[in-house]
Amino acid sequence: xxxxxxxxxxxxxxxxxxxxxxxxxxxxxxxxxxxxxxxxxxxxxxxxxxxxxxxxxxxxxxxxxxxxxxxxxxxxxxxxxxxxxxxxxxxxxxxxxxxxxxxxxxxxxxxxxxxxxxxxxxxxxxxxxxxxxxxxxxxxxxxxxxxxxxxxxxxxxxxxxxxxxxxxxxxxxxxxxxxxxxxxxxxxxxxxxxxxxxxxxxxxxxxxxxxxxxxxxxxxxxxxxxxxxxxxxxxxxxxxxxxxxxxxxxxxx
Amino acid sequence: xxxxxxxxxxxxxxxxxxxxxxxxxxxxxxxxxxxxxxxxxxxxxxxxxxxxxxxxxxxxxxxxxxxxxxxxxxxxxxxxxxxxxxxxxxxxxxxxxxxxxxxxxxxxxxxxxxxxxxxxxxxxxxxxxxxxxxxxxxxxxxxxxxxxxxxxxxxxxxxxxxxxxxxxxxxxxxxxxxxxxxxxxxxxxxxxxxxxxxxxxxxxxxxxxxxxxxxxxxxxxxxxxxxxxxxxx
Numbered sequence: 001x002x003x004x005x006x007x008x009x010x011x012x013x014x015x016x017x018x019x020x021x022x023x024x025x026x027x028x029x030x031x032x033x034x035x036x037x038x039x040x041x042x043x044x045x046x047x048x049x050x051x052x053x054x055x056x057x058x059x060x061x062x063x064x065x066x067x068x069x070x071x072x073x074x075x076x077x078x079x080x081x082x083x084x085x086x087x088x089x090x091x092x093x094x095x096x097x098x099x100x101x102x103x104x105x106x107x108x109x110x111x112x113x114x115x116x117x118x119x120x121x122x123x124x125x126x127x128x129x130x131x132x133x134x135x136x137x138x139x140x141x142x143x144x145x146x147x148x149x150x151x152x153x154x155x156x157x158x159x160x161x162x163x164x165x166x167x168x169x170x171x172x173x174x175x176x177x178x179x180x181x182x183x184x185x186x187x188x189x190x191x192x193x194x195x196x197x198x199x200x201x202x203x204x205x206x207x208x209x210x211x212x213x214x215x216x217x218x219x220x221x222x223x224x225x226x227x228x229x230x231x232x233x234x235x236x237x238x239x240x241x242x243x244x245x246x247x248x249x250x251x252x253x
Numbered sequence: 254x255x256x257x258x259x260x261x262x263x264x265x266x267x268x269x270x271x272x273x274x275x276x277x278x279x280x281x282x283x284x285x286x287x288x289x290x291x292x293x294x295x296x297x298x299x300x301x302x303x304x305x306x307x308x309x310x311x312x313x314x315x316x317x318x319x320x321x322x323x324x325x326x327x328x329x330x331x332x333x334x335x336x337x338x339x340x341x342x343x344x345x346x347x348x349x350x351x352x353x354x355x356x357x358x359x360x361x362x363x364x365x366x367x368x369x370x371x372x373x374x375x376x377x378x379x380x381x382x383x384x385x386x387x388x389x390x391x392x393x394x395x396x397x398x399x400x401x402x403x404x405x406x407x408x409x410x411x412x413x414x415x416x417x418x419x420x421x422x423x424x425x426x427x428x429x430x431x432x433x434x435x436x437x438x439x440x441x442x443x444x445x446x447x448x449x450x451x452x453x454x455x456x457x458x459x460x461x462x463x464x465x466x467x468x469x470x471x472x473x474x475x476x477x478x479x480x481x482x483x484x485x486x
Contacts, residue, residue, distance in 0.1 A: 048363050074261065077365030088356040102364055104267055160363075 007056030018214040034211035081151030083161040087143040089135040096131040102154040121149040141172035161193040226250045261367040275379035291390040295397030303407035313408045317416020320398035329390040330429045334436040338469035342444040346465040349448030350458035376441040383437035443469045
């Protein structure tokens with residue numbers, strides 16, 4: 001479980017996060033949504049420790065990040081899996097080497113044990129023939145799956161995903177969404193996803209945090225989002241006619 | 254930056270592989286261009302010296318002497334290092350800069366890897382072998398001078414070899430290798446700094462490489478002056 005209490009973050013005179021508090025529960029897919037510039041990425045980077053909030057605390061299962069020593073912070077980071085928007089695969093390494101990287105860095109497992117684990121997670125993300133390919137030799141969707149495999153290979157407690165569907169076709173996007181949800185439940189991970197994608201919201205949004213101008217404007221589940229009359233959420237989520245119709249159909253049922 | 258490079262060391266089993274890869278990329282891959290340039294510039298130094306020897310009172314062995322002094326004191330350690338600032342330096346800046354742009358450095362940090370140690374430390378270790386490259390450059394520069402002199406008809410083999418041996422001061426080689434060692438550290442650290450701390454996209458990677466080349470060259474030339482003043486006067 002990740003608990004955020006009243007965090008504030010500014011860059012120069014611009015206050016980006018204005019007192020956000022929430023709880024991201026374990027075993028659930030927690031989504032952060034909002035328009036560009038609403039503070040989603042800053043919030044995600046604050047959770048990852050890339051940005052340091054000026055006010056407030058972030059605790060990981062009771063461990064308050066700002067109170068940890070540098071060594072404890074590094075230890076905590078080994079419990080984190082991250083899926084970057086562009087995959088962030090190491091382009092000089094093969095798929096297999098990319099996935100095995102956290103194991104080579106942080107475990108004392110021998111080559112065979114590492115390879116077995118790599119084979120297992122690559123099979124889990126439905127990639128069996130790509131072991132020896134370089135990231136540049138595989139498609140965007142496959143790169144995302146490799147990135148997911150790398151993020152979960154060391155059995156993380158926390159999984160962060162930044163725009164996991166960006167640049168993917170609808171089929172692959174749904175596949176990635178479902179994969180993240182399955183993995184979250186299977187490994188009982190606290191997953192936090194930063195997304196613009198309304199399909200993801202409808203498919204896997206178990207807990208949705210809506211940000212507007214750096215403020216928590218709304219929080220609820222994907223079912224709540226159909227029923228809410230919060231103007232900011234309705235404007236953002238149902239800006240397209242298609243989603244308006246989906247909502248009307250849902251409410252009629 | 255320096256403190257981070259040497260703190261929280263990457264596991265030795267991983268670091269070993271990284272060091273060998275950097276030796277291959279930075280040292281072995283530079284040998285071809287260094288050999289080519291050294292051989293021909295050594296030849297040109299010898300020819301130009303020979304063409305300026307109009308006075309019959311000046312001994313022909315001056316060609317070998319001048320080639321040796323030029324190559325060992327300045328050409329091999331300093332000018333090869335400036336050329337390496339372009340070759341090795343832009344490779345380092347662009348490879349680290351690309352990793353910054355594509356979030357690979359963020360990925361390392363998020364995983365709990367000390368990215369500065371992981372990326373820069375192996376380069377610093379690899380450049381400890383840089384004096385070896387300069388040693389080859391010295392040898393090939395003088396050899397190029399020998400070939401140009403003898404086969405160009407500017408002097409005899411005996412004259413050239415005698416010139417290479419005359420008034421030889423062993424400390425000049427030590428001085429050249431001390432310079433080379435310092436330049437090697439500059440060659441690895443300045444481009445790494447510009448790559449690691451760059452901001453922006455692909456265009457900025459190119460700009461960072463250019464800036465890194467300029468600063469590395471400037472620092473090499475400045476350090477060359479300071480070290481010469483300290484060691485030879």
